[in-house]
Amino acid sequence: MTDMRQMAEHRFSGFRRPARAMLGSALAASGAAMASPAAASEDPQTFIEGGITIDTLSNRSGGQRRDSRVLGLASVAAGVNALRSGPLEISGFVEVQLVDGDGFSEDVVGDGQVVSNIDAVPGIRPIEAWLQLGTEGGRHRLKAGLVDLNREFDMQQVGSMFLNSSHGIGAELSQSGANGPSIFPTTTTAVVYGFEADRWGARVGAFNAVAGDPAHPKKTVLPFPGEDGLLLIAEAEHRSGSLRTYAGLWAYSTASPDLLHPDDAAGDRWRSRGAYAAMETTLATAHTGEKLESWVRVGVANEAVLPVATYLGGGIRYGTENRGIGFAIAHARLGDPAIDAAAIGGDGAQRAETNFELSYVHALTPAVTIQPDVQYVRNPGWDPAIDDALVIGLRLSVGFR
Template structure:
């Protein structure tokens, strides 16, 4: 029902050039396989395998003088879809690697940085979620809402410029001590909505713009960040014709998050936490509010965590369902328990358990219980 029209495929903290060691050039890749089984509730009981393979290359700190030049490109192969939409029936996305199968270019950009001044400009194909709304503590979890908020992931004719489909963009960032600011202008349509597997490189702004800005303040024990976004094109309201009166920035929203380390263990373990809230224009988008967060305890090699993702429909979406003779629940809530274990520096396994309350906001579906296992292999 309503879950099928929502796009929530934001990938939780995928590999990025910024995370690589500072070397002049590098080549790296990864393979991620999710085996997921819906054991009860939802649309039905079934087991599926989802796969994601990436290959990336980049160059850092090139050039002499005050301007540093960096470049990065990443290709991805996605295989397997239909688990959330066809089996669980949820709208937020049980697996953050699930997408329409295909071979795509995810990123291809150049960046200029002013040495010692904290200024940088990046241009090209850019994954918005690697610059904005990065839930660092939540990146361990499989559910898509812990990578990018669903109120933002639902926007755009083909989703915003996030996994699996990105578009051309220009991003400016400035870091001054503990303060950071980022501003981005993305083409409003990512890829080709009629051909999901196709990589499209449009002239920036030819379909309108998605503008987004974010400010961040770091502390000894964590950080706080907040952002706002909006589309320049006057998208239609959910229940009114396209020429309905109103300002053109109809598809818009804002978000804020806090991440903090609550305690430290004797052997390098840390108890990390985060809370994120997001809102969107309920007249133009189904999900009006979102609240998520959780706890993670352990190290980079071994950790256990619990997270909650609570997405609420706006009044307009509820009214549309009722007018169609259906009834929609107000909220879909996902509870996730996950354990990450690195077998080697490049191989990890992650058993995962998710309980979905009101999948797809559809009262006809029973709550779903999903058992999963993620296998991740990296190489360079």
């Protein structure tokens, strides 16, 4: 059959931003110990931080074959916060990542959403390098440079504890672009404006349309934003007590061909586009401090040019900042054109790939975290020839600062 992962022109790896509110910085995966300089401190502060994440994964049944892999990600970051110049605050940030080990989803499980969010082409790459100007208090800020889109947009805080990539950034958005959008493992140049009020926030970004060099995945490319077209994205957020909601729109200025007619001339500009919305909240708090938290996210994309037309994900988590257990579901549905294209090219395709994940994370020390994880993948890769897969894994994260 037609390979649905190739039709997506990427692998849905969207490693979560280091600044995510997971179980505190000590529990974030790999460079997650690195607090984002987006929120300036009261005094100028320089820092060097980093982390190492190791995933040991084993496909116990189904998938393409039974096998085990070890994946690794090391990162180091340096920056300066809140360097004042008159009414402005200046921040700078640089992060470099080393990826070692890949292909577990592509070669072993066969799933499209990627069971480990550090599964990527090996290599050493800068993931971010930017300067930011902000007003005192952080109400307005303007960032320019090499920017990870997922550290600014579609940031799921409760879902960030899970390993599956779709809980970091939705599958309908991560499939976009000639080499994926500007997310892990390959980012590109951008300009981002952010506004923060007491309960409201908004962000708009203009990213170069092509992240890196699709023909040379290990190569670092630093184009001027817009040199290859633009990915424009906007997001609004509202906070009320423990309830956080956000919604966003995105579109590419570059033309995209139809899935059913890939050899024809590229379609109109802005056809590769989509929208998403999410809500997360604390459902209950125990007298001992444990919280029951939940989230749900939905996303849509233009099915004429992108395989995944609809995504629905969400889950629950119970615990404290030092430990927690959670269950999550990621459901990615193909559009009719992708189904028809698969029927034309081979044996057809299943409508949806669904991932069920049960995970427990425990901070042994402020710097060391372990995370046993179990994932069941229904219809891996939307391929009717691949049996449902059962994946067992263990993540070890070590941070330093």
